[in-house]
Amino acid sequence: MKSRKCCSSGTTLKMIKLDARPSAPRAFTQRAGELLVKLKKKVAEGQALTKDDIKRSWSHDDVPRTLRAWHNEKCCYCERKRDPAPESDVEHFRPKLGVTGFPAHPGYWWLSHEWNNFLFSCKRCNQKYKGNHFPLREEEKRVDTPDSDLALEEPFLINPAVENPEDFISYRWDAEVDILVKPYGVDDECRGSKTIEILGLDQPDLMEERGALMLTLRGIEMEMRAGQYRGCKMIIDRAKNRIKAETSSKTPFSGFKRAFFRAQGLREYISD
Ligand SMILES: [Zn+2]
Structure with missing residues (x-):
């Protein structure tokens, strides 16, 4: 049987770091402030909060539109691009009404209208996996x-x-089959592996979607090698431009x- 060679990148990611957070839409700030006052009043009166109390300050179009543009129209976790209407969510990084595994915790209700607690994600990551999960190291x-x-x-x-x-x-993939691209944690505190687990980033659907990109990526790599072998500036420049375009943060799966x-030694051509 043919042995399989495993490749992995030195510093890779499934997710990608976002640019600086944009300012909150002015109308949202006003809505959020008013709703937070009501929440605090109810809590001060000793009443338990319910889902009905968390009025959706974030569901007006100005919030998802701003977040979506900030995220280059990609899920902040899995980096897929999806139809924004049926498949996107405003994600609360700290869950708003309860924490999975800690039934006594009320959730971070006071952050339910906090702009800095918002991210933009797909429904898969938010509803199927993240939910109210928010484990702490201590x-x-x-x-x-x-x-x-x-x-x-x-x-x-x-x-x-x-x-x-x-x-x-970081990532591993099979160098000969290239079908599945699997993420793994690299830090000593296990935050990478825990994040992968919480978000299901190592599930077959995502591994296969990344694997499907391999043919294109290998083609660009081969073009670059051919240009280098022949010393042909035109081919090298074309391959450089393709690498830059493919790795722009605006593209899906740009992290991968x-x-x-990087793993092919072509780090210098990656988009900033
Ligand atoms: Zn996602």
Whole structure:
């Protein structure tokens, strides 16, 4: 039987770090402020919050539109591009009404209208996997009131708005078959592996979607090799431009594509 060779990139990612967060839409800020006052009043009166209390300040079009543009119309976690109407969500990084595995925790209700807690994701990642999962490295540091210091918490889940997923997650793929591209954690604190687990980033659907890109990526790589072998500047330049275009943060799975070209020793041509 033919042996299979495994390739992996040195510093790769499934997710990709986002650019600086844009300002919140003005109308949203007003809506959010008013709703938060109501939430705080109810809590101060000792009443339990329900889903009905968390009015959806984020479902007006200005919020998903701004977040979607910020994320280059991609899910912040899996990097797929999808039809925004049926398949996209405003994701609350810290869950708003409850934390999976910790039934006594009320959820981070005071962040339900907090712009800095919003991300843009696909329904697969948000509803099928992330949900209310938000594990911490030290559970005793979890906060449960608005006046607590969130900086005390050490979440396992990587926040692509403030952290670079490349520091935590890498990839493996089969060099001869190229069908499945599997992510794995690389950091000592296991945040990469935990993030993969929480979001189902190693499930077959995503591994196959990345594998399907291999033919194109291999073709570009071969073009570059041919240009280098022949010393043909025109071919090399064309391959460079293709690498740059493919690895732009605006393209789906750009994190994985960057990883691929790094692993082939073509790091210098990757888009910034
Ligand atoms: Zn997703």
